[in-house]
Amino acid sequence: MAMLDEKLQDTYDDLVRRNPGEDEFHQAALEVLDSLGPVVAKHPHYVDAAIIPRLCEPERQIIFRVPWTDDRGEVQINRGFRVEFSSALGPYKGGLRFHPSVYLGTVKFLGFEQIFKNSLTGLPIGGGKGGSDFDPKGRSDGEVMRFCQSFMTELYRHLGEHTDVPAGDIGVGGRELGYLFGQYKRITNRYESGVLTGKGLAWGGSQVRTEATGYGLVYFVDEMLRSTDGGLDGTRVAVSGSGNVAIFAIEKLQALGAQVVTCSDSSGYVLDEDGIDLDLLKEVKLARRQRISAYVQERPRATLVEKGSVWEVPCDIALPCATQNELNGHDARALVANGCRVVAEGANMPCTPEAIDVLGQGGVAYAPGKAANAGGVATSALEMQQNASRDSWDFAYTQDRLEGIMRRIHRRCLETADEYGQPGDYVAGANIAGFTQVADAMLAMGVV
The missing domain is CATH 3.40.50.720 (NAD(P)-binding Rossmann-like Domain)
Known part of the structure; x- marks a missing residue:
């Protein structure tokens, strides 16, 4: 990595100090900050408004206990997480990961990345991520169901189609999403299909989301x-x-x-x-x-x-x-x-x-x-669009929408890299293009 701009270095040092031991989050933040030197030089108002330090601090971090009973009747305890990082462009959007390695630093790095990924899609979605240190491998369907129901019993109060919309990630596929949505529907007594994406096609899911x-x-x-x-x-x-x-x-x-x-x-x-x-x-x-x-x-x-x-x-x-x-x-x-x-x-x-x-x-x-890899969340946003309009698109149409989004992201990365003197640099192009759209929205909304 190149030397950071002095103002960006201060932001990074403060981030490391305030988030000790979260190596993946430090790594993700440094990679983005490393690209923003030309941006703050060209647009110092981003520094004056403290946009970057605000963007590095999640809007909300939720950590909770997940108790559940295994097939032997023994009580197990896991930890659940949801980091709602940025809602400047839309409701928090990002997957849930169930894996033994998950801890707060994992979820924060994923949520931070999600801000810029979601921005690049051009669709109105913010950034967030969640999960648990629960391992679904080797667990029966009944155990996975009981865990998912307990997990959602806490998480549901933080979700909503206009607030926070999770999806799947590692360890969270169609089975897990089904159990999670069923518990959400049971608790709220509402069929809000737009509150989760990656759903089954028979109950509000989108063609092409799996692919x-x-x-x-x-x-x-x-x-x-x-x-x-x-x-x-x-x-x-x-x-x-x-x-x-x-x-x-x-x-x-x-x-x-x-x-x-x-x-x-x-x-x-x-x-x-x-x-x-x-x-x-x-x-x-x-x-x-x-x-x-x-x-x-x-x-x-x-x-x-x-x-x-x-x-x-x-x-x-x-x-x-x-x-x-x-x-x-x-x-x-x-x-x-x-x-x-x-x-x-x-x-x-x-x-x-x-x-x-x-x-x-x-x-x-x-x-x-x-x-x-922005195609997954882009198609999740298309699923939200279908849910909001009570519509369902066919495979070919949805695939065409996905292809168009990905080819536009590619073009946007190259054009932005050229604009900031980094021709052909996909890292700089992606980071700068993703950042400037979120930063401009944050400026428009004031200090919130």
Whole structure:
């Protein structure tokens, strides 16, 4: 990272002091602040109005106890979180993550990123995030239901279609969202379908929402390649992860002529030189909820690599779609050495600061998650629009809307980077474009 502007350095130092031990939040904030030097030089009124310190402080942080009973009749206790970061552009919008690693710093980094991601979509949604240290893996449907009902029994009082609208994230899929919405409806005695997104199609959900983050990522990468007179057809792609984002990124990549040779989970990665068998991967991960090793057992030509990094595999394009800080400096050097041309983030902040520096020095085009993976929340906002109008759009129309949004985000990133003297820098373009829209709204509303 470059040296921060003096005023921005003071803001960052204060943020670290006030939020001790929240390393991911510090990392996310530093990455944005590092881009804003040209902005505060050109527009000092943002500094005078203390926009940046205000933006770094959540409007509201909610932490609560989640008691529930397991199948043995034993009481379990988890911790729930909701960080409502910014409502300058609309109701707080961002997913819920259920994973043992979740703590306040995780939720704050995700919520901070969400502010700028949601701004880039051009849709009227603010930024927030939530979750719990509950682990749904290995739990029965009854246990997941009881946890979700207890979680929502506290969270419901903070939600509303004009206030805060959660969605899913890691560990929160259709099953969990169904239980959460059912409890919200039960407590409030209202059918407010717009209070959660990612819902089932039979009860207010949107076509393409399941596919949206993965599809949107690929549309963004396609635009990156087209801007240099290339295209996805014939490219070799390494993908990490095997959840919704990875699976539907693979689906769209294959549809556009790319060969995807990897996927992964916490047990290792699969190398399939014939190209990932998408139907088998969906069966293993989405239908059976099994480990990635089950894919290899039914696909003898594929190899399971339990140790090592998926980023050691030679590729033209690398799409980290698993979790934060999964791609480090060593991995980035391997990608550069193997001739990788593009890295785009499907997960939230999967590249470490060192990795980003190495990619830049190696001439690899790099797209941050707040731009490249914005398709999920964009389609959630489209779901909110359908719910508000009591309407339902077909798959093709919704997909066209998603594609248009992602291609506009790409154009906006490049145009903003050019405007502020950072041509071709997707990080600067995304951060500045996302920031200025929120900052202008905050200025218009006064000190609130």
